[in-house]
Amino acid sequence: MTVTAPSPWEIAAARFQPRTRRWATPGALAAELDPTTVQTPALDLIDDELIAVADGREDRLMVFMPPQEGKSVRISHRFVEWLLVENPDLRVGIVSYADEMARRWGSDIKLDAQTFDGADETTDLGLRLRADSRAAGRWQIEGRKGGVYCVGVAGALTGKPIDVMVIDDPIKDLEQAQSAVYRERAWRFWQAVAVPRLGPGARVVLIQTRWHEADLGGRLLAQNPERWRVVSIPAIAESEDDPLGRRIGEPMTSARGDRDWAAIRRDVGEYVWAALYQQRPQPADGGLFKRAGLRHWVSGGEQRLRLGDRIVDLRDCWKFLTVDLAASVKTSADYTAAAVWAIGPAGDLVMLDGIRERLDPAGHWPAVRGLRERWSADVVFVESRMFGTTLVYEAAQGGVPVQELHADADKVTRALPATARADSGRLWFPPLDRMPEVADWRDELLAFPNGVHDDCVDVVAYAARVAGAHWLPAETASLPGPRRTPVDDGVISQAYAAATGGAGGMDFMSVDY
Numbered sequence: 293m294t295v296t297a298p299s300p301w302e303i304a305a306a307r308f309q310p311r312t313r314r315w316a317t318p319g320a321l322a323a324e325l326d327p328t329t330v331q332t333p334a335l336d337l338i339d340d341e342l343i344a345v346a347d348g349r350e351d352r353l354m355v356f357m358p359p360q361e362g363k364s365v366r367i368s369h370r371f372v373e374w375l376l377v378e379n380p381d382l383r384v385g386i387v388s389y390a391d392e393m394a395r396r397w398g399s400d401i402k403l404d405a406q407t408f409d410g411a412d413e414t415t416d417l418g419l420r421l422r423a424d425s426r427a428a429g430r431w432q433i434e435g436r437k438g439g440v441y442c443v444g445v446a447g448a449l450t451g452k453p454i455d456v457m458v459i460d461d462p463i464k465d466l467e468q469a470q471s472a473v474y475r476e477r478a479w480r481f482w483q484a485v486a487v488p489r490l491g492p493g494a495r496v497v498l499i500q501t502r503w504h505e506a507d508l509g510g511r512l513l514a515q516n517p518e519r520w521r522v523v524s525i526p527a528i529a530e531s532e533d534d535p536l537g538r539r540i541g542e543p544m545t546s547a548r549g550d551r552d553w554a555a556i557r558r559d560v561g562e563y564v565w566a567a568l569y570q571q572r573p574q575p576a577d578g579g580l581f582k583r584a585g586l587r588h589w590v591s592g593g594e595q596r597l598r599l600g601d602r603i604v605d606l607r608d609c610w611k612f613l614t615v616d617l618a619a620s621v622k623t624s625a626d627y628t629a630a631a632v633w634a635i636g637p638a639g640d641l642v643m644l645d646g647i648r649e650r651l652d653p654a655g656h657w658p659a660v661r662g663l664r665e666r667w668s669a670d671v672v673f674v675e676s677r678m679f680g681t682t683l684v685y686e687a688a689q690g691g692v693p694v695q696e697l698h699a700d701a702d703k704v705t706r707a708l709p710a711t712a713r714a715d716s717g718r719l720w721f722p723p724l725d726r727m728p729e730v731a732d733w734r735d736e737l738l739a740f741p742n743g744v745h746d747d748c749v750d751v752v753a754y755a756a757r758v759a760g761a762h763w764l765p766a767e768t769a770s771l772p773g774p775r776r777t778p779v780d781d782g783v784i785s786q787a788y789a790a791a792t793g794g795a796g797g798m799d800f801m802s803v804d805y
Contacts, residue, residue: 313378318342318370321377324415325404330547333536334525335366341523342371345495346378354498354509356524356571362547367499368397368460372440373404375456377417380436385454385489387443387481389464394442395429397460401440402431445481453491459498462508466564467705469503478508502571510573527553527569561712580707581737585714588723588730589642599640599720609634610762611644611669614697614754616747617656617678629747630660632667633755641713641759642720648732648748657686664692671695673758675750697754704741707749710756719756 315321317339322329334357344350357363372384388394405419420434432439443449445462462481468474490496500509502524513520529538536544543553557565563580567573592598595606611634618626631646644667647659660672660683671693678684679696687694699706713719722730736748 318366318374321374322370332545332547334544335362337535338366346375350521351495352520354520354522356502358527358569359501360548363499364460367497368458369400372458373401376419376438380433380438382438382455383452385441385449385457387459388461389445391444391447394444398440398442399428402428445478449485449489454489455491455494457486457496461500463503466503467701469507470702470704475506479511501568502573503567505573524571526571558716561708561715563711564708579740580711581714583738586734587720589720590723604636606634608637611667613664613669613672614751615660615674616750617681626745627747628656629751630663631751632663632669635759640718640720641755643722648729653682656683673697673754675699703746707753709760710753713756
């Protein structure tokens with residue numbers, strides 16, 4: 293009789309065969325070891341999907357879910373731990389955007405293995421680590437083939453093949469997600485490092501919030517959507533086939549208690565809300581700024597503006613300018629854009645006036661000076677790359693305070709505070725009858741980030757950052773404790789005090805723009 297040797301697939305698959313498990317699910321293991329574990333319907337669903345992965349019914353799983361809802365702990369920590377308890381021969385790779393984040397999970401599992409090591413039979417995990425292999429990010433189980441290997445997406449997985457790979461947040465944050473370089477780095481890791489290390493029958497679980505349409509999850513689904521089982525859980529149900537069986541508009545039960553989803557949505561803006569919380573990287577109606585969010589003030593009499601149903605007195609406001617300079621007057625070149633802003637007592641950011649013109653460098657300061665004098669504004673904020681320009685020199689000669697802004701993020705990321713303000717009704721523009729050119733500003737904002745020009749977007753984005761850095765509600769500013777130091781060693785705070793007669797509700801925070 294001829295005996296056929298089992299295939300590599302059969303050998304690997306045998307490691308995943310269901311047995312009588314000590315803990316029915318990763319969640320049950322978590323609750324046994326940590327009584328503070330919270331179990332939600334979303335985590336119940338994730339447990340079911342993880343069991344399907346362990347049993348071999350699924351071998352490629354994506355889990356998309358809002359941040360801070362327990363998905364990483366459940367999968368990168370408890371699921372890996374649960375698998376190794378059931379089969380200590382499994383070789384598990386844990387991947388994250390940085391080595392230290394991946395090692396965090398390996399360290400947590402290692403600590404559990406050493407803590408629950410036989411003192412109590414009920415919680416004994418039965419995982420004994422080899423004495424010569426106990427690094428937080430790379431360790432093996434005594435007398436078995438299995439262990440954990442942790443690496444960042446910029447690193448390499450060398451050595452033995454991987455039976456289970458958990459990829460947890462391959463991109464750190466929204467700023468990285470907007471960078472083609474970081475997105476490509478994650479993709480190259482998948483192609484050149486992850487796939488070659490996957491052994492026969494290997495399972496892969498990808499966990500992330502959807503930062504961008506072309507993030508790792510998006511590219512994998514675009515390449516082969518049928519290959520992956522996708523569990524996408526939005527904060528608020530949006531369809532009849534909601535994975536949790538919710539009605540449209542029903543919020544998820546949060547692992548953090550009663551989260552105020554509406555407040556979160558207002559604070560982060562529609563762009564971030566759609567991506568991080570609804571797992572829909574692009575808002576339903578297109579770009580970052582929406583027409584409904586571009587509100588206009590109405591004159592309420594001398595020195596007064598009506599913002600919806602509220603009246604703001606400009607004498608109670610701090611006024612400043614943000615400027616974006618163009619280096620050329622060619623028809624195809626960018627525009628020079630500048631705006632005068634007022635921060636109201638309630639934190640409203642109000643554009644009072646502005647220009648958007650193609651100007652020769654010699655015309656920059658006269659145009660900006662005219663705006664400043666017309667509205668009795670104080671500080672002029674310009675990007676650091678402009679500090680060698682004629683405008684800055686002439687402003688300094690005229691005794692006008694100029695404050696440097698640092699472009700420390702991409703344009704989309706810089707614009708997000710402004711979009712959040714617009715979405716929450718705290719960003720106001722001049723009426724068309726007072727400033728017809730505001731229509732050009734509106735069109736540019738609505739076209740961003742796909743429009744030809746973004747000069748006005750930069751001016752608005754920087755104004756929102758200035759407002760966010762320099763304004764706190766009066767009740768917050770009056771709390772006990774040390775006062776923050778102004779970034780300009782007093783120039784901005786002195787200008788505000790001179791304009792308004794006191795600190796009022798303003799607190800000038802020491803931050804880097």
